Amino acid sequence: MKKWLAVFAVGLVLSAWAAPCFAQPVTIVFWHSYRGMEKDALEEVGTNFSKLNPGIKIQFLQVPFDALPDKITAAVPRGKGPDVFIFGHDRVGYWADKKVLEPLGLWVKKDMAALFIPSTLEALTYEDALYGLPTSLKCTALIYNKKLIETPPKDTAEMIAMAKKNTNIGQNKFGLVYEIGLTYYNSAWLFGFGGGIFDRNDEPIVNSPGNVRALAFVYDLYRNQNIMPEEITNTLVTTLFNRGQAAMIISGPWFLGEIEKGIDFGVAPLPMITEIKAKPRPFLTVEAMFMSSQSARKKEAFEVIKYFTGREALLVMAKKGGQPVANLQAYDDPDVKNHPFIPVFKLQAETAVAMPNIAEMMMVWTPFDLAIGKILNKTAKPKEALDEAQGKIVKDIETFRQ
Amino acid sequence: MTGMRKNAAVPIALLAALCTVLAGFLVLDRAFKLDRQLEVSRTRAHLWLRPLALAVESGAGGPEQIAALAGAVRRADPRIGELQVLTGTSFLYHSDPLKLGAGVDPGDVADKSLYDSGVEIRYLLKSARRKPYLLDLDHKAGTLALSEPALKGRRKSMGTLRIGYGLEKVRGAMDGRIWVLFLALFLAFYFMKGKFFKWRWPLAAAFLLIALAAGSLLLLANEGRNQAQAGAAKRAHLAEVGAVLAREAPELLPVFAADLKGGSFSDMLSEWKTARFVPAGEMEDSASGGERVTMPGGDAIAVEADTAAQAERRRQSVRQLKVVLAVFGLLAGLLLFFIMAGYALRALRALNKHRYSYIMVFPAMVGMIALVLLPFLYGLSMAFFRVPPSQSGKWVFVGLQNFVKILTDFHPLTPENFYFILLVTLMWTLINVFLHVSIGLTLAIILNKPGFPLKRVYRVLLILPWAMPSYITALIWKGMFHKQFGAINAFIKLLGFEPISFFNNFWTAFFANVATNTWLGFPFMMVICLGALQSIPTDLYEAAQIDGAGKWQQFKSITMPLLKPALFPAIILGTIWTFNMFNVIYLVSNGEPNRSTEILITQAYRFAFEKFNWGYAAAYSILIFLILLTYGIYTNRITKATEGVFD
Known part of the structure; x- marks a missing residue:
């Protein structure tokens, strides 16, 4: 036993000595x-x-x-x-x-x-x-269920029409599903309507007219058109799409991995905004x-x-x-x-x-999400809610930059 | 015997106090000297760099002349270690001859670091609040490295220059006078103590004060001398740089003189208020009180000392002295008291007597200090500062400002208001704890009934909510409150009512939180009660029955008093847990609608991790801590919860 141990020890020492000879x-x-x-x-x-x-x-x-x-x-x-x-x-x-x-x-x-x-x-x-x-x-795009939608919509009017055809609230079927409460998923409309987050000098412009119009459009999608479910979360989007209960969703490449095998899906660019004939511009x-x-x-x-x-x-x-x-x-x-x-x-x-890469962007998400929440819950009109958010963001950024 | 010990303790106490004060003075003296030496070396390095930067800025003479000037500068001062002038990605001058005219090699660490300095300087220039140079100090190696831009306008960098400069050794620690003074004080006291034993307290205090005052005066006198020397050294250096310029590039002299007032580098050149180039032969009236530095060709630079800056520097020294006096003076006073009153001896004896106990708890104490006390102190100190979130910048002391801001925000009951959140938190805690205890106690009494069928199965089932990770439970409950797909709304619809959007209204959202947390919280109370109930001897009830007591009377007079010792600590603990129940609030309502269902701890989280307002968030946490501490002490005193039942 002892002999073997000695041999083993010698072997260890030798290999340790030899190791540096080979290029690491x-x-x-x-x-x-x-x-x-x-x-x-x-x-x-x-x-x-x-x-x-x-x-x-x-x-x-x-x-x-x-x-x-x-x-x-x-x-x-x-x-x-x-x-x-x-x-x-x-x-x-x-x-x-x-x-x-x-x-x-x-x-x-x-x-x-x-x-x-x-x-x-x-x-x-x-x-x-x-x-x-x-x-x-x-970035986000339109992901649709090929069984329900044959050709993807060219503009938002067509998208709403298609969505209505595929909505049956009693059976939990919806034409359009996306995380509508989040700034990120609405960015396509915000920038599409000519709004924005920061101006050239990195000052917030959250209550710009473009953003107000965009959120009025979003409110209309959610409340007036009756094509979307309530209280949409990430899990809900995935579940509904995988059960074939959502005809169209707005999401990005990360979502594709979540889609189940049996669902035949297509991806299309987001439809043109009919009201102003402009292309939607999501965050990249x-x-x-x-x-x-x-x-x-x-x-x-x-x-x-x-x-x-x-x-x-x-x-x-x-x-x-x-x-x-x-x-x-x-x-x-x-x-x-x-x-x-x-x-x-x-x-x-x-x-x-x-997406802005300045650190100040981190101050924007929460107040902006809150503003969207207020608009969708009918507690504030888009302009009021965004004015309030702008005030908060300006104040937070000021503290942040001190 | 004791008298002798006391006698020995008195001089030892004063000696310890004097040594403490002396140590403070020595530290400060060295700091002063280092500051002055650094100030001079920094100015010297900067003054060597400026003409080169000016040459790059003007572009006159072309790269060869810049290189020639740089060579002359390097030869003129043996303390210059390295000197580099970088424009774009190639060197106009490099003190390493192999690098001259070569491009930056990304693999070469030294090359790369100058390039990176350039990137950083451009960044500093853009954010106008910061000084556009980088200063690296290496006290061990005795060098400083200064990187500066060649500027176009005020904010555009055209190139980067770096100089490595040797620091002088700071010699000695204060002059001998202070040592003599302190020794004299100690000896005087030592020989007096026998006669004046009953006056030992005022005497010791007086000696300590004399030491503090005399030492301060000595120190300030030294510092005044240091500052005067530094000023002279800077003027001498100006002449040195001027001489090289007069020889190598006389046309730069006027620009150089005009540049001396600083601009972006004002804090480096706080020595001079005005600087003017005086060509040879022109007379300068000396009424302004300025000084002239004359160059070999007869040209001169007239500079006027910046008295405001000098005064500011003196004030700064006094401020530093005050801090040292406060800290070391206090420490010395405490030491004096501690030893002279005999506490030191007693502490030593206690340590010696229980030394095995102290050795045993030592590792645990180290752990507690590292894991609990230090983070706590860190958070505590953070509450008194404005902590910059975006930069690795300095903390700015703001005193109680964070607390004042939190407590004086009387903005009418918006969810951002501290008092509103406090109200919600108190309501949340009260309702929860009430429900936990009442449900837990009821179930425990039911389960404790002898012969209750399937008792074991129920016990396991009722503990399950507690055994599941609270994150999962909270998310499941959130799903159950969904308007269209949630189980609870499905039930409401079944009853024929309209579904409720729980998170659109304060009360329903609050209810959702409470429901979830009650589900999570009652099993703990149940287990505690069950344990306590089982420890109540049954013969008490038998005796009560014989005496004719009813069920309610038994509960009131036997069960409740005997549950108390187990239940009260559990309630205190439960209250504190619920008060800080972050998971449920964050995962279920997440503050909705519009942040109104936040509690204090989630709000502190948002200040810290969504607004990066660290100081404010720390102050928030300290307030939470104070509230809970008051609660803990108060309830403990009233209920005597931590006292044993048979005490």
Whole structure:
């Protein structure tokens, strides 16, 4: 027994001594919050990358979507956390202020930047510096049940007419379902009617006439047309659509994974707004690769970012992960070009408005949601509710900026 | 014996107090010296950088001349460690000859850091409130690194410059006088104590005060001298920089002189109020009280000291001194009292006597301090500051302002009003606890009946709501209150009534919250009551029956008094839990309609994590804590809940 132990110990010492003789691959820690198909696709890209770059090893860590931003905010300033990660662009301003992100301007040359949809790079720019490279686009579009809707509506009048045909409140069947109480899902109408959140100088313009008109339109959809259920939550949207009780919903690519096998669905751009003959303009969220400012292996980290935002990688993410990718080169591929929904989201993204990436945006959500709630519950007219929200937001932002 | 000990304690006490005060003075003296040295070094580094920045700004002479000037600057002062001038992504000058004229290499950490400084400076310039330079101090290595922009207008950066500069060593700790003074004070006291033993308290206090006053005067005198020296050093340096300029780029001298007043860099150059270029031969009337710094060619720069800035600096020193006096003076006084009154000795004896006990609880104490006390103190201190949410900036002390803001917001009963939320919270707590206790007690009495059929099954079933994670329960209940699809509205419709939108009206939304929380809360009370009921000896009831007591009389005179010791602590605990029941409010009504069903704790959460108003939220939490603390102490005194039943 003792003999064996001695041999074992000698073996350990020898192997420890021998280890440095082999080149150790550099490990890049990569955080993401993908699940299902997207996760599989991402890992396949990782494998492809490792084949091409034997010197760099990627260590993936899946962090739940709600927890990821806080974890990044908490971990990176303490020198912990990932080298690179994927997240939406809307936190760029906050993270740049907190010195969490590495500015990438130095690495990204002009010819490389030209490969991406320009609005996506703008979304990732804060105070003149570029902080990330886009991978995919997320914005809302019209998702419909092909059994109930043959051709998607061209304008909102047609959408309402189709929805009415498919509504039977007694049987819990509804023509149109979306999370109408949330600012995010109404953004298409807000910007479509010419409203907005911030002006050019980053001052809030929540009570602009466009927003008032848009919310009057939303109120009409909800209260007068009788095509929607009450108290709509995320779960309700999913349940109704999966049971075939919702003909049309407004949601984004993240919803597609929730749709059950048996449902034959189609994706179409949001219909033109009949009243003013304008296209709806939803919020655009750009998912992007970011580098931690505390990474000790920035050169290798950028190699990873470069590969994961390149054509090869994004083709896998599009075909296998079903992502509407941001790299224009990927759309040359016939499979992507003829994909049932990726080009639709790209088309919608072209009219979409990048969600403000300044930290002040965080002050907007709650008061704006509350204003929508008041309007829909008939406790206030759109103008009053938005004036009140504007007042609150201005006050909060003032405190915030002090 | 005791008398001797007391005698020994007296000089020890004064010695400890004097040492404390002395330590405070030494710390402050060093801080003063470091400040002045840093001020001078910073100005020197800045004055070397400015002509180069001006050259980049004017663009005159082209890159070669800028590089030549930079080379001359670097040779002129051996304390300059590194010097870099970056425009775009290439270096106009780099103190490392290999880098001259090269582009930035992203893989090179040093290169990259200057580029990043440029990005950051551009960002600082955009947000006009912040100073457009970066100062990195490395006291260990004895260097500072200053990065500044070359400016176009006030807010546009054309390039980034950086200088690494060696710091001088700060020598010695105060002059000898203070040591002599303190030693003299101690000795005088030591030899007096025998005769004046009954005067020991006023004497010790007087000696301590003398030490504080004399030390302060000495310190301020030193600081005045330091400041005068710093001023002289800056003027001398101006001449040094002027000399290099006169030799290398005389055309920059007037611009340089005009630039001295600062602009964006005013806080770096607080030394001078006005600065003017005086060409050789022109006479300057010296009536303004200014000074002239003459360059080799005969040109001069006339500067006038900024007396307001100097006065401000002196005031700042006095402020710092006051803080040190307050903190260390108080500490010294406490030490003096603690030792002289004999508490120190007693504490030492107690520690020694129970040393095993203290060793045993030591790890737990460390844990409590780290996990409970420190976060609590952090939150407590946060309540007195305005904590910047967006930047890693400084906390601004605002005193009681956060509390005043919360408590004086009498905006008529809107849901944002503290008193409104307090009212809702109190109502919420009261109704809930009442329902928990009454339902829990009733069920416990029923289940405690001997021979009750299927008792065990019921017990398990009734504890289930408590055993389920409250998140899941809360979400299920929220679903049940849905207007079209919820079970409760389905039942209402079955009865032939119109369905209710529960979350559109304060009372119905409040009801939904209460229903959920009652479901979650009664099993705890039931378990407590059941346990207490089973511990009541049955012979008490038998005796009562023999005496002819009825059921109600038995309940009132036997059950209730004997339940009390178990029930009251449970009620206090339940009250505190309900008062802070975040989950139910957040998940069920989420404050709807229009934030009216919030309770204090959810509102504090919203201030912190939706408005990022940390100081305000901290003040809110402290108020919650105070309310619960008062409640806890008060009820404990009245009910004697924490006392044992047989005490």
